[in-house]
Amino acid sequence: MKAIVDLCVVPLGVGVSVSEYVAACERVLKEAGLTMQLHAYGTNVEVEWDAIFAAIKRCHETVHAMGAPRISTVIKLGTRVDRDQTMDDKVRSVQTKLR
Amino acid sequence: MKAIVDLCVVPLGVGVSVSEYVAACERVLKEAGLTMQLHAYGTNVEVEWDAIFAAIKRCHETVHAMGAPRISTVIKLGTRVDRDQTMDDKVRSVQTKLR
Amino acid sequence: MKAIVDLCVVPLGVGVSVSEYVAACERVLKEAGLTMQLHAYGTNVEVEWDAIFAAIKRCHETVHAMGAPRISTVIKLGTRVDRDQTMDDKVRSVQTKLR
Amino acid sequence: MKAIVDLCVVPLGVGVSVSEYVAACERVLKEAGLTMQLHAYGTNVEVEWDAIFAAIKRCHETVHAMGAPRISTVIKLGTRVDRDQTMDDKVRSVQTKLR
Numbered sequence: 303m304k305a306i307v308d309l310c311v312v313p314l315g316v317g318v319s320v321s322e323y324v325a326a327c328e329r330v331l332k333e334a335g336l337t338m339q340l341h342a343y344g345t346n347v348e349v350e351w352d353a354i355f356a357a358i359k360r361c362h363e364t365v366h367a368m369g370a371p372r373i374s375t376v377i378k379l380g381t382r383v384d385r386d387q388t389m390d391d392k393v394r395s396v397q398t399k400l401r
Numbered sequence: 402m403k404a405i406v407d408l409c410v411v412p413l414g415v416g417v418s419v420s421e422y423v424a425a426c427e428r429v430l431k432e433a434g435l436t437m438q439l440h441a442y443g444t445n446v447e448v449e450w451d452a453i454f455a456a457i458k459r460c461h462e463t464v465h466a467m468g469a470p471r472i473s474t475v476i477k478l479g480t481r482v483d484r485d486q487t488m489d490d491k492v493r494s495v496q497t498k499l500r
Numbered sequence: 501m502k503a504i505v506d507l508c509v510v511p512l513g514v515g516v517s518v519s520e521y522v523a524a525c526e527r528v529l530k531e532a533g534l535t536m537q538l539h540a541y542g543t544n545v546e547v548e549w550d551a552i553f554a555a556i557k558r559c560h561e562t563v564h565a566m567g568a569p570r571i572s573t574v575i576k577l578g579t580r581v582d583r584d585q586t587m588d589d590k591v592r593s594v595q596t597k598l599r
Numbered sequence: 600m601k602a603i604v605d606l607c608v609v610p611l612g613v614g615v616s617v618s619e620y621v622a623a624c625e626r627v628l629k630e631a632g633l634t635m636q637l638h639a640y641g642t643n644v645e646v647e648w649d650a651i652f653a654a655i656k657r658c659h660e661t662v663h664a665m666g667a668p669r670i671s672t673v674i675k676l677g678t679r680v681d682r683d684q685t686m687d688d689k690v691r692s693v694q695t696k697l698r
Contacts, residue, residue, distance in 0.1 A: 303461065308640035310605075310675060315483075318513030318569045318681055321689075325696035339639065340693060342686035343605035343675050346639040351461075355454035362402065362450075362480050371483035371516045376574050377476040378607060378640050378673060381461050384414070384470035384615055389639035392618075396637060399622035407541035409506075409576060414615035417582055417668045420590075424597035439594060440539040441587035442506035442576050447540075470615045475673050477508060477541050477574060483516055488540035491519075495538060498523035501659065513681070549659075553652035560600065560648075560678050569681035575674040579659050582612070582668035 303351045306389055308378040310344035311361055313370035326368060327361040334360070339389060344376070348389045351381075402450045405488055407477040409443035410460055412469035425467060426460040433459070438488060443475070447488045450480075501549045504587055506576040508542035509559055511568035524566060525559040532558070537587060542574070546587045549579070600648045603686055605675040607641035608658055610667035623665060624658040631657070636686060641673070645686045648678075 309331075313323045328345065331338050334357040337348040347354060362373055408430075412422045427444065430437050433456045436447040446453060461472055507529075511521045526543065529536050532555040535546040545552060560571055606628075610620045625642065628635050631654040634645040644651060659670055 303458070306639060308605075308607075308638075312510060312512070312572050314510070314512065314518065315516035318679070319692075320512065321692040322696055324693045328693065328697055340690060341605075341638045342603060342636065342643040342645075342689045343677065344640075348639075351458055355458075358478075359402070359450055359454075366402075366480070366482045372481040373479065374510050374572075375476075375478040376675060377474075377478060379457075379474040379476060380472065380640065381465070382471040382615070383465045392639045393637060395616075395618040396621045396625065399619055400625055405540060407506075407508075407539075411609060411611070411671050413609070413611065413617065417580070417612035418593075419611065420593040421597055423594045427594065427598055438540065439591060440506075441504060441537065441544040441546075441590045442542075442578065445540040473609050473671075475576060479541065481516070491540045492538060494517075494519040495522045495526065498520055499526055501656070501663075549656055553656075556676075557600075557648055557652075564600075564678070564680045570679040571677065573674075573676040575672075575676060577655075577672040577674060578670065579663070580669040581663045 303381055305349055305351050305354055306380045306392065307347045307349060307354050308344045309347060309358065310376045311365060312374045313365050314372040314374060316370045323365045323368060323370060326364050330360045330364055331357055346389050402480055404448055404450050404453055405479045405491065406446045406448060406453050407443045408446060408457065409475045410464060411473045412464050413471040413473060415469045422464045422467060422469060425463050429459045429463055430456055445488050501579055503547055503549050503552055504578045505545045505547060505552050506542045507545060507556065508574045509563060510572045511563050512570040512572060514568045521563045521566060521568060524562050528558045528562055529555055544587050600678055602646055602648050602651055603677045603689065604644045604646060604651050605641045606644060606655065607673045608662060609671045610662050611669040611671060613667045620662045620665060620667060623661050627657045627661055628654055643686050
């Protein structure tokens with residue numbers, strides 16, 4: 303089962319700047335070979351189901367190992383069985399209707 | 402690693418009433434033996450990391466098998482390594498400060 | 501337009517314990533006279549549309565005034581025009597199907 | 600108070616394809632003059648607080664008027680008082696640490 307995911311990892315107890323931790327997660331996702339797109343409030347990932355949760359687990363392990371005692375993550379997770387759809391398809395599908 | 406999770410599974414393409422699908426997910430979580438609490442906009446689960454994503458996968462498989470072509474799920478996922486904390490602890494911690 | 505809302509306010513830059521800030525938001529919502537229910541990963545509110553966003557704004561103002569330099573909030577927000585539905589209705593609708 | 604928002608409006612009861620409704624929300628946000636960026640699982644908006652909730656309300660009104668009986672929206676909402684930060688700043692801040 304393929305999923306399109308929006309992942310937003312928020313470390314707590316490390317001060318106000320969190321970009322270093324977000325960058326570490328980006329590296330984890332990249333090393334997992336996932337198709338991904340960073341945006342201003344998270345990272346979109348296009349992925350087989352089992353791969354994404356292994357990767358999110360590695361993100362939490364990495365961010366805790368960097369010193370964050372607590373993490374609050376938000377995940378939006380879409381699956382569909384009627385047809386294949388990529389992240390680009392989703393964006394184009396909306397943009398087409400805006401013309 | 403233990404996690405506290407807020408899970409909200411939203412089936413698309415099955416009409417306006419979704420409680421039947423939410424109930425099916427409740428059964429999946431219960432069969433997995435998870436500590437859980439239904440609320441008005443999701444279900445909280447207290448769980449070992451690997452168990453929760455296996456359970457969420459079964460939720461998606463079940464809801465698709467019931468006829469939903471598309472699912473958009475929202476997950477809030479908290480982990481902490483500084484100390485153990487249950488769902489009840491979290492609620493009590495806030496309530497204590499409200500007295 | 502009535503809405504059912506799940507609100508989760510996460511202050512950053514204030515250390516690992518956030519219950520004091522969550523309790524302050526509970527007080528803000530209560531003072532606004534809203535029907536609400538605290539759970540382990542947020543607070544559910546049943547509310548007229550305009551009231552909820554005024555209240556969430558006061559939550560952010562309050563939490564910033566308590567010293568949090570940054571806040572990352574997650575809101576799930578449901579509206580329906582086919583019929584009235586309370587938070588209790590939503591929970592009961594699922595529970596009925598579990599019997 | 601300025602906010603950076605990730606908005607994801609999910610209409611229920613209108614079938615499996617929702618891009619028409621998402622496009623209508625894009626138009627609402629654009630007409631409100633907001634700085635925005637569509638991505639594969641939502642739209643990021645950079646905005647003054649009061650403007651965003653007026654716009655989200657118009658999104659719900661518009662999508663209901665198009666025939667959707669029910670909507671389940673997910674909002675991530677960030678504010679900070681320590682310094683100004685744009686959506687581009689947030690992305691660049693992470694990308695700088697990836698080099």
